[in-house]
Amino acid sequence: MTSAYVVRTGEKFFCSAEDGDIGLAPEVKEAKRFLSREEAEEAANEHADPEYEIVTVDIAER
Template sequence: MTTAYVVKTGEHFLCSAEDGDIGLAPEIKEAKYFPTHDEAEKAANQHADSGYEILTVDVPAR
């Protein structure tokens, strides 16, 4: 397992949109995984509403 970070904003999670940009997903399994807390923080500052949360998750090693 590897540690990664996801950004929760309201009831949604930041995800990779079809056009390569950042979108919103309703479920954590669709969230974009960030390898570091700093990268998650940067994405949250650019794309999430205030009051976002950064969650730590374990993902299977690839």
């Protein structure tokens, strides 16, 4: 398994919006996955309220 990182802000998770920007999704399975914690933190600092959380998720390799 490989780990990835998602950004949670409140009860929602960052996702990729249709216009390529950051949107919000209600479930972690719809969240945008970042390959590094630094990348997730950079996106969170730019787009989230200060109370964001970086969550590690496991993704199965195929």
